[in-house]
Amino acid sequence: MIQACTRTSLFCGLLLSCWALLTPADARAQGLPSGSESVESASAFETIRAGVFGGMVFRNRGMDEWSPGPSGRLSIDTPYAGGRLRFDAAYRPWSGQIGFEETIDADGNVFRSDLPDVQTIDILAGWGLANAPDATISLSGGLLIGNRFMLFDLPVGTAGRLESEMLVGPWVRVGRATGAFRVFGEVRAMRVLTNPRWDTIGLSGGVAIEFATPGWIRWILK
Amino acid sequence: MSGSEIQTTGAVRLSELFRMMPSIETWGSDRYTLRLLGMGLDGQHGAQPVMVLDGVELPAFFLDRVLTEALPVAPGDLDGLVYQSELEMSDAGRLSAGKLRLSTPMITGWQASGAIAVINETGDPGPAKHSDARRDNVDRSGPATWLRLGWGDGIWLVQAGLQTDLHHLTDTRIAGRVRRTYSEDAQPIVTQFSPFVRIRKKGATTRLQVLAGHSRRKDFIFHEAAGWEWPARLQRSWAIAQASKDFKGFSLFVRADGSEGSLTDRPSFIALPPELEWREAAFSSSIMRSGPTWNARIGGSARTFEISQLADGTNTVNSRMLPGIHASIGARSDRWTFRTFANALLLDDDGLQSSSTSYVVGTESSRRGPQGGIDLGIRWQSGHVPEPGQLTEWTRAGVDLGEWMQLADLDAVSSHSFTPRTASMGLTVHRSFKGAWLGWLDGRIRWQDGQLLQDRVVTQPFGVGPLLPEWSWSGPHSGWLFSRSIGLERTAADRIVWRTFFQFHHVSSEGDDVFFRHQTGFSRHRAWVTASDERPGGFRWFTRIGYLSAWTWPEYQEPARRSIPGDLVVDATFGKTLMSGHLNAMVSVLNLPDRALGNHPAGVREQLAIRLSIAFSTHSDAASR
Numbered sequence: 134m135i136q137a138c139t140r141t142s143l144f145c146g147l148l149l150s151c152w153a154l155l156t157p158a159d160a161r162a163q164g165l166p167s168g169s170e171s172v173e174s175a176s177a178f179e180t181i182r183a184g185v186f187g188g189m190v191f192r193n194r195g196m197d198e199w200s201p202g203p204s205g206r207l208s209i210d211t212p213y214a215g216g217r218l219r220f221d222a223a224y225r226p227w228s229g230q231i232g233f234e235e236t237i238d239a240d241g242n243v244f245r246s247d248l249p250d251v252q253t254i255d256i257l258a259g260w261g262l263a264n265a266p267d268a269t270i271s272l273s274g275g276l277l278i279g280n281r282f283m284l285f286d287l288p289v290g291t292a293g294r295l296e297s298e299m300l301v302g303p304w305v306r307v308g309r310a311t312g313a314f315r316v317f318g319e320v321r322a323m324r325v326l327t328n329p330r331w332d333t334i335g336l337s338g339g340v341a342i343e344f345a346t347p348g349w350i351r352w353i354l355k
Numbered sequence: 356m357s358g359s360e361i362q363t364t365g366a367v368r369l370s371e372l373f374r375m376m377p378s379i380e381t382w383g384s385d386r387y388t389l390r391l392l393g394m395g396l397d398g399q400h401g402a403q404p405v406m407v408l409d410g411v412e413l414p415a416f417f418l419d420r421v422l423t424e425a426l427p428v429a430p431g432d433l434d435g436l437v438y439q440s441e442l443e444m445s446d447a448g449r450l451s452a453g454k455l456r457l458s459t460p461m462i463t464g465w466q467a468s469g470a471i472a473v474i475n476e477t478g479d480p481g482p483a484k485h486s487d488a489r490r491d492n493v494d495r496s497g498p499a500t501w502l503r504l505g506w507g508d509g510i511w512l513v514q515a516g517l518q519t520d521l522h523h524l525t526d527t528r529i530a531g532r533v534r535r536t537y538s539e540d541a542q543p544i545v546t547q548f549s550p551f552v553r554i555r556k557k558g559a560t561t562r563l564q565v566l567a568g569h570s571r572r573k574d575f576i577f578h579e580a581a582g583w584e585w586p587a588r589l590q591r592s593w594a595i596a597q598a599s600k601d602f603k604g605f606s607l608f609v610r611a612d613g614s615e616g617s618l619t620d621r622p623s624f625i626a627l628p629p630e631l632e633w634r635e636a637a638f639s640s641s642i643m644r645s646g647p648t649w650n651a652r653i654g655g656s657a658r659t660f661e662i663s664q665l666a667d668g669t670n671t672v673n674s675r676m677l678p679g680i681h682a683s684i685g686a687r688s689d690r691w692t693f694r695t696f697a698n699a700l701l702l703d704d705d706g707l708q709s710s711s712t713s714y715v716v717g718t719e720s721s722r723r724g725p726q727g728g729i730d731l732g733i734r735w736q737s738g739h740v741p742e743p744g745q746l747t748e749w750t751r752a753g754v755d756l757g758e759w760m761q762l763a764d765l766d767a768v769s770s771h772s773f774t775p776r777t778a779s780m781g782l783t784v785h786r787s788f789k790g791a792w793l794g795w796l797d798g799r800i801r802w803q804d805g806q807l808l809q810d811r812v813v814t815q816p817f818g819v820g821p822l823l824p825e826w827s828w829s830g831p832h833s834g835w836l837f838s839r840s841i842g843l844e845r846t847a848a849d850r851i852v853w854r855t856f857f858q859f860h861h862v863s864s865e866g867d868d869v870f871f872r873h874q875t876g877f878s879r880h881r882a883w884v885t886a887s888d889e890r891p892g893g894f895r896w897f898t899r900i901g902y903l904s905a906w907t908w909p910e911y912q913e914p915a916r917r918s919i920p921g922d923l924v925v926d927a928t929f930g931k932t933l934m935s936g937h938l939n940a941m942v943s944v945l946n947l948p949d950r951a952l953g954n955h956p957a958g959v960r961e962q963l964a965i966r967l968s969i970a971f972s973t974h975s976d977a978a979s980r
Contacts, residue, residue, distance in 0.1 A: 177892060196482050214894060233486065248485050258942070278942065280965075283481055296492075298479045299965045326477035326963065328490065353934050355893075 176212070178354045181346045183209045184317060188337025190225075195331040198233060198248050202226040206337065211346065211354070214260070221257040221277060226250065229286075250286040255279055255300060255323075271308040271315065277301070281325050300325040308341070315341045358434030358460075360852050363887040363897035365928040365941035365968045366430040367472035367499045368520070369406075369423040373455070375885065375899060375926075376438055405443070405451035409458055409555065411564050411597050412445050414612065414635075417589065417744040418576055424520055425570035425591065427551035429501040431470050431970050432459045440799065442734045442779050444698035444715040446610065447637035448658045448679040450740040461557055462507035465973070472968035473497035476947065493962065495523040505553075512555040520547040524575065537575075537586050538622040547572045560601040567594035573621065586621035606643045608654065612636070628664075628756045633743045635660035641681065653682040658700075660743040662752045673752030675741055677702065693720040700740060713738025727786030736777040747807065773831040775805040791847035797840040804833035808873045813911045834870035837861040851888040857881070872909040880904035893932030895941075900925050924961050930968075936975030941968045 186208060190201040204225035210217045229248030236244045261275015283296045302323035308315045318338045325331035346354075356376065366372040403421045406413045408428050415422045435458040443451050474497050480490035498521060505514030522545040537543060551568030569592045575584035593614035600607050613636040620627040641654020661674035683696035699714040717734035741748050750756060778801070785795035811826030842856030859880045864871035881904065887897040906919040930941030946961035 198486050199482055214890075214892065227482070229482075229485070248482070251482055278965075280475070281481075285482075285485070293484060293492075296479060296481055296484070297475065298481050299475060299477050325481065327481035327483065328478040329480075329483060331481060355933070355935060 178211050178213065178346050178351050180343050181209055181211050181350070182217075182315070182341050182343040183207070184315075184339045184341030186223075186317070186319065186337045186339030188319070188335050190333045190335045192332070192334040194333075195325075195327070195329045196227075198230040199227040199251060200230075201333070202228065204335070204337070206339070208339070208341070210261075213354075216260050216262045216275065217273060219257075219259050219261060219275065219277065221255065221259075221279070223255040223257070224252070225255075226252050252284045252286075254282045254284075256282070257300070259304075261304070269310050271310070272306070273308075274303065274305040276303050277321070277323075298325050298327050298331075300331075313342055313344075315343065317341060356436045357846065357848075357852075359848070359889055360846075360887050360897075361430055361433050361436060362939070363889065363895045363928065363930070364430070365472075365897070365930055365943045365966065367470050367501065367968050367970075369426065369428070369430060371966075372430045372436070373423070376436075403451065404438075404453035404455050405445070405449070407454050407456045408566075409564065410562075411566065411595060411610075412447075412449070413566075413595070414449060414593075414614065416449075416742055417591070417616070418618075418746060422570075422572070424499075424518060424547060425549045425568075425572065427516055427518075427549075427553055427566055427568050428457055428459065429470070429518060431468065431501065432503070433457055434460045441717075441719070441732050441781060442715060442736050442777060442801075444681075444700070444713075444736070444740070446608075446639040446641060446654060446679075446681050446698070447612070447656050448639075448677055448698070448700040448740070449637075449742070450713075450715070450736070461509050461512055461555070462505055462974070463509050465504075465506050467502075467504050468970070468972035468974070469500065469502040470968060470970035471498050471500045472966055473499075474945070474947075474964050474966045476962050476964040478962060496964075497521060497966075510556060510558055512553070512557075514553045514555075516551050516553070518547070518549045521545070538624050543575060545572070545574050561598070562600075563596075563598045565594075565596045568592070585627065586623050587627075588619045588621060589616065591616035604644065604646075606645065608639075608641045608643065608652075610640070611638045628754065629666040631662065631664045631749070631754060633660060633662045635743050639679075639681075648688060649684070649686045651682075651684050653680075655680050660741075662743055662749060662754060664754050666755045671753050671755075673754075675702075677741065690724060691720065691722050694718065700738070702738070702741070713740050727784070729785075730781075730783040732779075732781045734777070734779045736779075737774060739775055773805045775807070775831075776803070778802045790845065791850070792843060792845045794843045795841070797838075797842070799836075799838040801836040802833070803836070803870075805831040806833065806870065808832050808869050810869045811910055812872070814913070829869050832867050832870040832873075834862060834864035834867050834874060836874065837863070851886055853884070853886050855882075855884040857883075879906050893936065893939075895930050895932075897928040898926065922961055928966075937971060937973070939970040941970075942966070943968070 184207070186204075186206040188204045188206065190204075193199075193201055202225060204223055206221060206223035208219065208221045210219035212218075227250060229250050231247050232245035233248045234246045236246070238244065257277040257279030259275055259277035259279075261273050263273035264271055278299070278301045280297050281300045283298075285291075285294050285296070287294045300323050302321055304319060304321035306317050306319040308317040316338070317340070318336070320334070320336055322332070322334045325333075356372075361372060364372060364375055366375070403416060406415060406421065406423065406426055406428075408426070413426050415426050435456075437456040439454045439456065441453060443454060445451065473495075475495055476493040478493045480487070480492070484490050484492070499519070501516065501518045503514055503516045505512060505516075507513070524543040524545065547570065549568060549570040549572075551566065554563070554565040556563040570590070572589040574587050574589060576587050576589075591614060593612070595610070595612040597608075597610040599609070613634075615634040616632070618628075618631040620630075635658070637656065637658040639654060639656035641652050643650055643652035656679040658677040658679065659675060661672060663670055663672040665671075677700050679698065679700040681696070681698040683694055685692070685694040687693070695716075695718040697714065697716040699712055702711050702713060713736075715734060715736045717732065719730070719732040721730040722728050741751075746756070779799065781797070781799045783795060783797045785793055787793050807828060807830040809826045810829035813826075838858060838860055840856055840858040842854070844852075844854040844856075846852050846854075857880075862871060862874045864874070881901060883899065883901040885897070885899045887895070889895040901924040903922040903924065905921045924946045926943065926945050928941055928943040930939060932939050943966040945964045945966055947964050
């Protein structure tokens with residue numbers, strides 16, 4: 134618990150430090166958290182930022198017998214409640230360990246069975262803080278919560294072919310605006326609440342475009 | 356709880372809502388029953404709370420628990436909920452321990468509404484299921500749904516509704532036991548389907564309510580005494596009509612209700628009780644004379660029920676006719692209100708009783724002042740009150756329940772007649788402070804005597820067949836139960852709503868070991884804080900932080916028993932309205948009592964679960980209510 138609190142504190146501290154560095158000096162001089170102020174002044178759901186990301190897991194703990202493949206992700210976010218509301222959908226294939234289990238029959242024949250491959254789809258929603266949306270360099274961070282759907286490479290109809298479990302985790306994203314587009318890099322640590330826990334830390338990059346929210350989407354969100 | 360506070364919880368089932376009101380567990384906390392949402396209230400331990408919907412009592416007592424999810428109301432319908440922890444006998448002669456008063460608003464025009472929720476407990480093994488064969492999935496709950504279609508003009512309300520529920524009992528401990536009794540390969544599933552219709556008139560002098568419904572439930576009814584799940588199919592049809600009219604100086608009240616049900620078995624490997632049917636009807640009427648500062652009411656009732664079972668070609672039928680009378684006198688002044696009442700039920704042929712009359716008498720008084728007030732209630736109950744949904748009533752009716760209700764022992768007890776009696780007193784003092792804060796102190800004492808209890812010391816794990824616990828009926832037993840609470844709350848509509856309390860329980864058996872073993876540990880001392888709020892823009896949240904004291908159950912001894920340490924429980928719900936208030940989406944992180952600890956069925960600890968719920972309404976204020 135203490136370790137978790139320490140990690141959370143470090144994360145928040147890092148976020149605030151970066152925020153201070155990226156906040157315009159005149160705003161800091163006024164004693165205002167300019168990013169927050171600026172976003173708060175932005176009308177809720179005024180714009181949508183939609184992005185496509187690709188990424189890799191560089192730390193996988195808890196399900197060591199499965200190796201992660203590259204992921205693809207769609208991500209959209211919009212201003213809300215002084216920060217940004219975010220929705221993600223991510224896909225990643227995982228390869229099961231070859232020759233995981235060894236069995237020997239009565240005749241001494243050795244059989245090796247492989248673990249099934251699995252494809253995961255994460256559906257996530259969350260909220261985070263961001264510095265000024267019109268800044269050239271943007272920094273944002275927050276928390277995502279959602280569900281991981283796991284489709285195992287088993288014959289159709291097999292019990293347990295589709296499983297799901299909740300996942301939660303923080304993320305930090307750095308971006309740079311280039312015209313209507315933004316290029317992003319992101320680090321996220323996700324914990325799937327399986328037993329045993331399934332923890333991953335991943336790095337991803339992508340490009341997003343920002344546009345005015347269509348009226349019908351704004352009506353849905355408001 | 357106010358309507359907006361109820362909606363911030365994101366609850367879709369009544370049982371989800373009630374677990375946010377821990378005072379309901381004042382006298383009994385059958386945590387096994389509570390471990391699965393949608394399984395109703397309590398179990399096995401005497402009279403249960405009764406649900407009162409807009410002034411209409413809704414009997415839903417079956418197999419020693421109140422099946423709340425079969426009632427024609429869901430949390431999304433409510434604009435208020437009040438719990439009163441008092442022993443009562445209704446005008447129709449039904450005994451209840453506490454009332455849950457549910458109120459719903461009248462609507463204008465056409466309105467359609469509904470909600471759906473799924474709960475996924477965390478702790479599934481995920482891929483690890485394939486690398487470690489010992490791992491298995493935990494339970495899943497849902498989708499639970501309710502739908503309403505209604506029309507109203509502020510005076511009349513006509514509504515049709517449907518509630519459905521689904522549970523997957525995938526938890527190894529439960530599924531393993533169930534699979535040993537259940538001869539279908541399919542995953543153990545509990546389903547419920549409950550449609551209803553409702554007509555309500557709320558006029559200046561005339562009030563009318565007509566409700567009718569049907570409920571089908573495929574269940575694994577856990578009977579704690581039996582130690583295993585009964586794979587049962589329950590069907591129940593019911594109708595209630597209640598009317599009152601004010602005349603000059605007096606009012607007239609009339610109520611009639613009827614129900615019929617059947618209990619059949621799902622396929623199983625073991626012998627189960629043969630099909631059971633029951634029918635019940637009740638009528639009550641009273642007249643109330645009122646003056647400016649007083650009222651007096653007197654009335655009569657008749658209740659009849661029949662239990663029948665076809666076993667080995669013989670149809671065992673047991674029927675009862677229970678006439679009753681009730682009377683009350685009330686008075687009020689600017690500050691004081693006072694009411695004293697007596698309800699009596701005449702038992703025609705009850706071989707268990709030395710007395711042929713069961714009754715509840717009591718008084719309740721309250722004083723209200725500008726800074727606070729005081730409420731005092733005193734009750735005395737004597738005699739056995741038969742209920743067709745009670746297991747002991749079935750055994751008395753000669754119903755074949757196999758060996759698990761220890762029928763022979765009950766007969767032996769029957770030959771020694773004794774009268775169950777209960778005296779209770781509750782005192783609440785409350786005072787308001789600055790900033791819309793309200794503080795309160797509550798003390799409750801209940802003395803029970805002549806109780807029929809199970810005499811048992813369980814030393815083995817629960818299961819089927821040879822692992823059935825051995826026990827016998829025993830009586831009469833007596834003892835004292837105490838509850839002391841202190842609380843502080845702020846319920847101002849435009850600010851964060853806070854509720855906090857501490858409740859301490861105590862049992863005194865005066866040397867009656869059976870009473871002590873049966874009661875001790877049922878209720879845990881608890882400290883509770885809840886906070887909720889609705890923000891502009893439709894954002895709403897509800898959170899609960901509670902501490903439950905360490906727990907033991909003396910009826911269970913090693914290796915069946917394992918002491919349960921103190922629990923810190925944290926629940927949180929966040930949500931937002933969408934589509935201009937027509938849709939309400941909520942995410943909840945809940946702690947459900949569902950993690951195994953020890954072998955006994957109540958040995959459960961909280962397990963983290965996530966609930967997703969979506970509610971809709973054609974009236975934007977209703978979805979966001």
